[in-house]
Amino acid sequence: MKHMILLRSAFVLAFACIPLAAAPAFAAGTGRADAPDPLTLDPATMHETGIEIATLARRPLAEELKAPGEVRVDAYSTVLVTPRVEAQVLDRRVQLGDAVKAGQPLLKLSSVAVAETQGALIVAEQDWQRIAQLGPQAVSGRRYAEAKVARDQARAKLRAYGLTEGQIAALLRKGSAAADGGFELLAPVAGRVASDDFLVGERVEPGRTLFTLVEEGTVWVVAQLPPREAERVVPGAAVRIDAHGQTLAGKVVGRAHATDERTRTVPVRIAVDNRRDLMHPGELVDARIAAGGATSELAVPDGAVVLLLNQPTVFVDRGNDRFEPVAVEVGAAREGWTPIRQGLAPGARYVSRGAFALKARLLRSQLGEH
Structure with a gap:
């Protein structure tokens, strides 16, 4: 044998x-x-x-310009989730890599400022309901307006702190027992949790990034081209991306109007359909960009x-x-x-x-x- x-x-x-x-x-x-x-x-x-x-x-086949590229998140579909008021993290609802839906709770926070405003809204709402039942004929116009403005300002303040209309309505249904300063931070859009840089029990300031939500259905590939070749690239041009032994279709979103000082190349931004989750930020790929007329x-x-x-x-x-x-x-x-x-x-x-x-x-x- x-x-x-x-x-x-x-x-x-x-x-x-x-x-x-x-x-x-x-x-x-x-x-x-x-x-x-x-x-x-x-x-x-x-x-x-x-x-x-x-x-x-x-x-007809168009001429192609080949260039190295790097996969990046689609910034147009990326959202930073931050608190709008000083608060303490009480509980985590999702973890890194989780796919979340719009409106899904991400974590629970507690804030003294929110507690004060919750209490003020409950009192103002009760006051307004009583005066509204009496009507403007039974009370002075000034008192009627003051009650309505106090109610509306308290609601607006909670919305500014990041609470939704649904959360405010739930607060009013529960009454004074719910005015404890606790509230859930909700996902503003659907996406995947790309970062979650915080600890339970940590006190966080307004504007601190707690989560990064990324819609991975589309990613960007930033290709680097010599200035002379970059001038031939137009928005909407077809692109082929070679990655993981496969060829993916893309489209030019635009190109920078400045040359990178380190590489002396011009970045060209390409949008690529990534619904199969084949590419992830940080990967290096090859881009073939259609340029010029087809032959x-x-x-x-x-x-x-x-x-x-x-x-x-x-x-x-x-x-x-x-x-x-x-x-x-x-x-x-x-x-x-x-x-x-x-x-x-x-x-x-x-x-x-x-x-x-x-x-x-x-x-x-x-x-x-x-």
């Missing part, structure tokens, strides 16, 4: 060293008269293998090109359910398409999907496997 493995390994090594001129030998199958041709497939096998045929034609070129989908003998190859439909590998010269892939410079003519029928399956069948046949 060991000798068989060594013999097969030597055959693969020798096969990989065949010169480019020998590439057409792939079409000959195994060289055995009784061996089936691995590149002849009936319609049922083609369907099972996922092979699809297309006709080679020209298509008409013969092109095939990226997956239609495979390497055989280290040569880009496309499988061509020769009719009668038979395919043949044809060596081609290709250009740089753009927008998911690979330009064909030489090797195929317009109108050629080629394997647009399933080329790797044909390559695998061909290699197995060369090894004597079926």
Whole structure:
């Protein structure tokens, strides 16, 4: 068995060293008269293998500018959650990494100023309800206005402290027992908790960032381009982002109108759909930004090109359910398409999907496997 493995390994090594001129030998199958041709497939096998045929034609392809980029949070969808009054943290409701909904409690705070205003509102509300029932005819206009203003000012003060109308209504239903200064800080938007820099029991000042909520459905990629190339980038231009072995679609949001003093490059901001949660802030990626007008070129989908003998190859439909590998010269892939410079003519029928399956069948046949 060991000798068989060594013999097969030597055959693969020798096969990989065949010169480019020998590439057409792939079409000959195994060289055995009784061996089936691995590149002849009936319609049922083609369907099972996922092979699809297309006709080679020209298509518009835009020039692309390649640049390194860094993934950052979408600042337009990022919210800092801060207290609006001096308070003490009583309890934590969510943790780092949690996904929260808009209006969901994040933590409970206690504030002396809030307690005083809660009490003032309860008294002012009771006073106003009594005077409103009597009506402006039974009390002086001044007293009527004073009661209403006192009630409205207390409500406005609690809203300024960060309480919602729902929380204020709940306070009034509970009455004086609820005027203890405690209140929950609610999530202003839906998102994921990206930071929670505080401790339970800590006293926090107004404006102190307690949580950072990030909507991860979209992230930014900030690409760095030389000034001359950055001038060719326009808002809305299509972008391909290479990350984690996949290509993600993006769109240029805008570019800076100043050059970075350290790198002498111009930052270009790109919005990328991240609903699959593939990219996270701090990662380094490659961006390919469409620039200039599109040119008409013969092109095939990226997956239609495979390497055989280290040569880009496309499988061509020769009719009668038979395919043949044809060596081609290709250009740089753009927008998911690979330009064909030489090797195929317009109108050629080629394997647009399933080329790797044909390559695998061909290699197995060369090894004597079926």
